[in-house]
Amino acid sequence: MAARQDVQQADVPAICKSCEARQDGLCGAFNARQLAELAKASSRHEVPAGTELPDDGTYSNLLSGVVKLTRNLSDGRQQIVGFHFAPDFLGRPFEAKKPIRAEALTNVALCSFPRAIIDRMANEMPELGRLLLKHALNELDEARDWMAALGRKTASEKVASFLLMVARNTDPAHHPASPISFDLPLTRTDIADFLGLTIETVSRELSRLRSDGTIRIVNKRQISLASMARIEERCGD
Amino acid sequence: MAARQDVQQADVPAICKSCEARQDGLCGAFNARQLAELAKASSRHEVPAGTELPDDGTYSNLLSGVVKLTRNLSDGRQQIVGFHFAPDFLGRPFEAKKPIRAEALTNVALCSFPRAIIDRMANEMPELGRLLLKHALNELDEARDWMAALGRKTASEKVASFLLMVARNTDPAHHPASPISFDLPLTRTDIADFLGLTIETVSRELSRLRSDGTIRIVNKRQISLASMARIEERCGD
DNA sequence: CGAGCAGTTGAACCGAGTCAAGGGGAGTGG
């Protein structure tokens, strides 16, 4: 068993060998032969922060960086409806009825495949279909969490919940009692568009959290939390 | 081809023959043999309005009625995060991290299968996996639509959007210019919990829509719209 | 050094929430 795994390992394309997407992303579902086939059709590219990622029917592993998904109302009001952090992946087999825009918040590295290959493989391996379904259901659960936040939380609970989300994403296994610091990949405007608030309110709530010692604002973009537990108390759920 | 279809048709279990779920629901993916196998393991039941539907690991076609999905904050604040209308279906292969409660809003008729059968069939037929994925992505798109509404719409836009959703669900193919009327399957409290408002605000906004002629409130539960187009104007998107 | 942008802070305002009173229909009991 171990031997066979090693043989397969030997065939893994060089480019995939150290790729995070094989641990937690889409590619965990593939064996060496399939990876080799995919690698032939894949293209790796990097785009700078601010680039819009067109929904051109490709699937992409997000190797590094953060992507936001937004919905706009007719008069320009904007709501961020989701994020993708590495090593997440982007792309879907069915079009959304109302358009959703994807935009890189930071510099982003992607590894993309034509949709046709993934769709074909999904027909051949139920394992992959299951992974896609699991991924979609995860996104659904997250969306529903934020529905509850948007509909029922106060401004300060929203901001606290947001910081907790980023912290968790920075280090999922972090000890709840020890401090943690991270860079915010978002401007105040983006945070406001995610939380359904104005930038002024976001700024004020961050100041309040700072003045009561829950967070330190190292600089505009870098935050450190006294502890996960401390911020969790303020999330309302 | 037509002949073969008729042969299959002959084998369709009696109970499935006139079932809506074969048109638009889960069972559209199955052939007669598979339906027969499923029918043996399925159980049909009805529950009255107000019943909680435990997440017991079954999949269910919703034959009639409306179901709400809710998330609660620790202090009792409630947010409705989704609805299921017939002939939708309920159930999912992976547990949500945070609990979501399902409750019948009206009397509800269900046709349920053990999870094991669906999961096994999904492994055998990519068609079914695809359907489950499509369904999950639909729910995701809906959740994101409502995120935008919750975060960025005014109270009156929220109420208008809600009425439009119910109207569309009542008659998806309705002509946009002609009037339409329907029963609200929800109390004011449920509407408020869905829109992130209070019952007083919902009531006031309905009154405003009535006084400017966009809707008629036949009685507390029955609404008629002057037209789909008219209400659509007030949705903000 | 100045321009320009992101963020902060203050003051006034307003949309939706809160609190309170009353309406109206369904069910029950006399």
Place this chain on the structure above:
DNA sequence: CCACTCCCCTTGACTCGGTTCAACTGCTCG
């Protein structure tokens, strides 16, 4: 058949959290 109650809903008056408008700070970049 009416009287009473209960629940859901509506409406009004007031409050308040979050927005709006505006001034100011501090960075970064040319």
